[in-house]
Amino acid sequence: MKTRLLFLCLLTAYTLLFTGGCWDQGELEELALVQAIGIDYLPQEKKFEVTTSIIRPGELGAGGMEGGIEGDAEPMRLITTRGKTLSGAMEQQNAFLSRRAYYAHNDVVIVGEKLASQGMHLILDRLTRERDTRLTLNVFVTGDNVKEFLRGGSRLEISLPQEIRQMKLRTNQRSLRGEANLLDFIRNLLQSGQDPYLPVVEMREETPTSPREAEIGETGKDGKRENEVNGENINGEKEESTENKVGYPKMYGTAVFREDRLAGFLDGYETKGLLYVEESLIDSRETINDPEGKPGEIVLITIDNSSRILTEVVNGKPRITVKIEEEGDICCQTSATNLFTPENFRRMEQSKEEVIKGYVKDVLEKTRKWETDIFGFGNKIKQNHPGYWEDLEKGEWREEIYPKLEVEIQVESNIRRTGLIERPPFYEYYQ
Amino acid sequence: MQTVKISTYQAATLLTITMLATSILLVPSNVASEAGRDAWLSFILGTLLGMLTALLAAALAQKHGNAGFHAIAEKVMGSLPGKLLGLLYLAFYLLLTASLIREFASFMATAFMPLTPISVFVLLFTVSCICTAYLGLEVIARLSEIVLPVIVFFLLLILFLQSDQYELSALLPLLRTPPENILRGAFVFWGWSGQVFFLLLLYPYLEKPGQALKASLIAVSIVGFFLTAGAFSLETVLQYPLTERTVFALLAFVRLINLTGFLLERVDAVVIVIWVAGAFVKASFMLHITSISLAQVFGVTESRHFLLPLAALNSALSIFLFESSKELETFIHFLWPIITLFFLVLIPFLLYFLSFPASKRSSAPGNKGGGQQ
Numbered sequence: 001m002k003t004r005l006l007f008l009c010l011l012t013a014y015t016l017l018f019t020g021g022c023w024d025q026g027e028l029e030e031l032a033l034v035q036a037i038g039i040d041y042l043p044q045e046k047k048f049e050v051t052t053s054i055i056r057p058g059e060l061g062a063g064g065m066e067g068g069i070e071g072d073a074e075p076m077r078l079i080t081t082r083g084k085t086l087s088g089a090m091e092q093q094n095a096f097l098s099r100r101a102y103y104a105h106n107d108v109v110i111v112g113e114k115l116a117s118q119g120m121h122l123i124l125d126r127l128t129r130e131r132d133t134r135l136t137l138n139v140f141v142t143g144d145n146v147k148e149f150l151r152g153g154s155r156l157e158i159s160l161p162q163e164i165r166q167m168k169l170r171t172n173q174r175s176l177r178g179e180a181n182l183l184d185f186i187r188n189l190l191q192s193g194q195d196p197y198l199p200v201v202e203m204r205e206e207t208p209t210s211p212r213e214a215e216i217g218e219t220g221k222d223g224k225r226e227n228e229v230n231g232e233n234i235n236g237e238k239e240e241s242t243e244n245k246v247g248y249p250k251m252y253g254t255a256v257f258r259e260d261r262l263a264g265f266l267d268g269y270e271t272k273g274l275l276y277v278e279e280s281l282i283d284s285r286e287t288i289n290d291p292e293g294k295p296g297e298i299v300l301i302t303i304d305n306s307s308r309i310l311t312e313v314v315n316g317k318p319r320i321t322v323k324i325e326e327e328g329d330i331c332c333q334t335s336a337t338n339l340f341t342p343e344n345f346r347r348m349e350q351s352k353e354e355v356i357k358g359y360v361k362d363v364l365e366k367t368r369k370w371e372t373d374i375f376g377f378g379n380k381i382k383q384n385h386p387g388y389w390e391d392l393e394k395g396e397w398r399e400e401i402y403p404k405l406e407v408e409i410q411v412e413s414n415i416r417r418t419g420l421i422e423r424p425p426f427y428e429y430y431q
Numbered sequence: 432m433q434t435v436k437i438s439t440y441q442a443a444t445l446l447t448i449t450m451l452a453t454s455i456l457l458v459p460s461n462v463a464s465e466a467g468r469d470a471w472l473s474f475i476l477g478t479l480l481g482m483l484t485a486l487l488a489a490a491l492a493q494k495h496g497n498a499g500f501h502a503i504a505e506k507v508m509g510s511l512p513g514k515l516l517g518l519l520y521l522a523f524y525l526l527l528t529a530s531l532i533r534e535f536a537s538f539m540a541t542a543f544m545p546l547t548p549i550s551v552f553v554l555l556f557t558v559s560c561i562c563t564a565y566l567g568l569e570v571i572a573r574l575s576e577i578v579l580p581v582i583v584f585f586l587l588l589i590l591f592l593q594s595d596q597y598e599l600s601a602l603l604p605l606l607r608t609p610p611e612n613i614l615r616g617a618f619v620f621w622g623w624s625g626q627v628f629f630l631l632l633l634y635p636y637l638e639k640p641g642q643a644l645k646a647s648l649i650a651v652s653i654v655g656f657f658l659t660a661g662a663f664s665l666e667t668v669l670q671y672p673l674t675e676r677t678v679f680a681l682l683a684f685v686r687l688i689n690l691t692g693f694l695l696e697r698v699d700a701v702v703i704v705i706w707v708a709g710a711f712v713k714a715s716f717m718l719h720i721t722s723i724s725l726a727q728v729f730g731v732t733e734s735r736h737f738l739l740p741l742a743a744l745n746s747a748l749s750i751f752l753f754e755s756s757k758e759l760e761t762f763i764h765f766l767w768p769i770i771t772l773f774f775l776v777l778i779p780f781l782l783y784f785l786s787f788p789a790s791k792r793s794s795a796p797g798n799k800g801g802g803q804q
Contacts, residue, residue, distance in 0.1 A: 014558070022546075024545065131542055386603075
């Protein structure tokens, strides 16, 4: 019995050795939780500029939903450092921190336009090698100044990083921005015959308008609480132009890459073309003209869509057929026409097909100019006609074949439901 | 000693863990770097080769009345050459155990606890293994019986959780990798599926030696299934160039699990469970094998006395053998299959070959064995 007890004690002590975490033990109060990283490149100095947005521990939980707007202090601490490499710049951050910077709970990375044009390979290694970042990281491109962007405020969530994260997470509506995370980016980049893309975020300055924000804005005039209005303006710099204005994030459009370098931006409408082909569109609304040519418009929702890319090689020339099938409802009508005839339905479906075809053609035209194959037509050719693909020289697809590639776009639209009313109740007034 | 008996099921679970434990983590990326997109085919071929190895082991045992490997070696080659061969095998077991311990430590340090010195992992791990090995084969077998369902459950879980991410078209174009590369991939995996040969060391302890072949074939099939399914999912989720560029492809795969944002994510601990549990059973088993083989070669009855010095030797070797984790990976990728196949396929095959005329003429087995030396 006694030996057994002794053994049990020894076993417990021994297990404690395992479970303590050894040298890597880390307590929550020793960590600075990074919520967003902004990275940009300074071409003249050849340096990276890294801005991290870190939760201020006092605000964590205590402030709740109102922390960002009402709390006594800003919810986030911003730190900007520079270095020859991304890791080097991140190391510099420690000079400003009383805790260990912890990146594992960060899933927002904002990449500046200059860095994206310089090449994403400069940061991709750091984002995949160390164990504190995951491939599910959300990466965004911004045309704005990254540092200024992270100073922006949030309207619905606690802080800007939270707001961006929620915007990206939203799964019930997606029609205006590209859908890709770090893994998608890397996969598309490494796959020959495909180029990657990323969603775009930008900042829009607004005068705070909700009663609460306006009130704070007023008290802000005495200079003391002004920083709160300006969100995470940690340097305490008083910028005249933004006295009453706050930057708010906006996720809109797609950044298109040629290999790992930024080639250009697609706006929200062009992005729809990409999303239709990628099958990742949810709840999109397309405006078409009245089927009988009368004044006014009709708006149709796309609820469900699917697409297929068919390939064939005829006489050594590749041909692509994109088949898009989608279905949805009628969302709104501003004309007086009675839509509920078979002919009008067919006409509406046809006009919707034309609109969608137009989106895809716009993207195709732009990407042909940029020589980047974001649809992955080359990848499909490689999969289905490997013999043909292996005979191509490096870069031949992107530079010579893709810009002149024969692409046929077939769209099949179906209007399924009409909403809660049939003819517009006030149709007399639309004439 | 001879009263120790394990059931067929236990033999199967023990062999499964022996093969599965270490291969599931490092081997997928090694095979992918050989066979690329067609890695799953390499795994199927490797599984078939593993089954051949199991057949060889069973045939060798049947020829010699279900004796253990070292007894067979002494019987076929004569006493002294047999013992010398046994010593050679001891070195092989030591190398296997040492590299296994180092793999464990290296994985923990790389993926989870980079600040902790590697010797801490080695020490804590070896101490637990000594405890288990001290209690003998029966306990190890029972342990494997408990651990294997856990490993299988978690492996199925992670394959299932990612099932919505599978992009089957990523497997295309099929079979564009040169056949020799696919074979090389199969060869790399054979270094693990060939370890089913340890069945031959279990023979004297089996309750029903007649079912040993069945147990080993089941074990190889389970391992083959998981590695093939694993390769399949890695190719369709991480996709080809990335699979060969990650060190621990399975870990990279599990780190992707992210169900609807926040419901279920960061399940890396699952990999630790699979890996630690598996490596623990395997290391205990190997330590036990080493000690009983040592006892057999030197004709000592009590093998337990060897455990402590052997474990110390293993820990020291595991640290001194490899300078860096890259060296370990290169060793496992290029050297290990050759070493394993030399010991677990080539020499047993020669023994089998040599035992043929010996049994037919039923005379002068030492003569042939002497010629071989």
